[in-house]
Amino acid sequence: EVELVESGGGLVQPGGSLRLSCEASGFTFSDFWMHWVRQVPGKGLVWVARIFSDGTDTSHADSVKGRFTISRHNAKNTLYLQMNSLRAEDTAVYYCARSRDLTFDFWGQGTLVTVSS
Amino acid sequence: QSALTQPASVSGSPGQSITISCTGTSSDIGVYNYVSWYQQYSGKAPKLILYDVGARPSGVSDRFSGSKSGSTASLTISGLQAEDEADYYCSSYTRSSTWVFGGGTKLTVL
Numbered sequence: 001e002v003e004l005v006e007s008g009g010g011l012v013q014p015g016g017s018l019r020l021s022c023e024a025s026g027f028t029f030s031d032f033w034m035h036w037v038r039q040v041p042g043k044g045l046v047w048v049a050r051i052f053s054d055g056t057d058t059s060h061a062d063s064v065k066g067r068f069t070i071s072r073h074n075a076k077n078t079l080y081l082q083m084n085s086l087r088a089e090d091t092a093v094y095y096c097a098r099s100r101d102l103t104f105d106f107w108g109q110g111t112l113v114t115v116s117s
Numbered sequence: 118q119s120a121l122t123q124p125a126s127v128s129g130s131p132g133q134s135i136t137i138s139c140t141g142t143s144s145d146i147g148v149y150n151y152v153s154w155y156q157q158y159s160g161k162a163p164k165l166i167l168y169d170v171g172a173r174p175s176g177v178s179d180r181f182s183g184s185k186s187g188s189t190a191s192l193t194i195s196g197l198q199a200e201d202e203a204d205y206y207c208s209s210y211t212r213s214s215t216w217v218f219g220g221g222t223k224l225t226v227l
């Protein structure tokens with residue numbers, strides 16, 4: 001059974017940093033592209049970043065480019081999101097998601113990031 | 118990249134059919150068939166219910182169907198059931214090699 005479990009969320013001050021993790025199980029992690037998608041509570045989904053299955057290429061949404069970095073460690077079956085220079089508008093639930101053929105086919109349960117002083 | 122446009126809410130009675138539209142542009146829905154739909158219950162993770170416009174993942178009810186015309190995709194739920202009450206999001210791959218979601222539609226089963 002595919003399982004994605006995020007961790008690392010919490011309360012951080014504006015300008016601070018946080019690293020999210022997503023531990024994968026139930027499938028061959030190194031075969032799939034992975035993503036981060038966020039959702040402000042009560043609002044819609046927003047794509048944040050993507051990484052190739054072998055980690056050789058990444059892409060980030062303009063709103064986080066230069067501040068967030070997606071990465072992965074295939075031997076540990078883990079996806080990461082390093083978030084720096086955090087802003088109030090980054091407050092959201094962050095989901096990791098697997099993609100197959102450009103579709104997000106499995107999602108984690110999410111981890112809440114709150115940016116506030 | 119602006120969000121895809123969905124109605125904020127739709128409603129229907131049990132047994133009826135409803136359709137949720139999702140309007141994009143020539144940079145996303147208009148040029149790709151990589152349109153997917155997700156169902157999200159309150160406080161839960163999204164779940165894939167349709168991909169590639171109208172394909173259903175294993176285990177998803179055939180009451181869910183999808184279509185596309187030009188830059189607008191649609192999700193139809195037939196034989197509405199109480200358990201269908203949830204938020205629904207569309208998504209599309211884009212020319213910029215990114216992904217865009219709709220703002221979400223809250224489905225109420227009356």
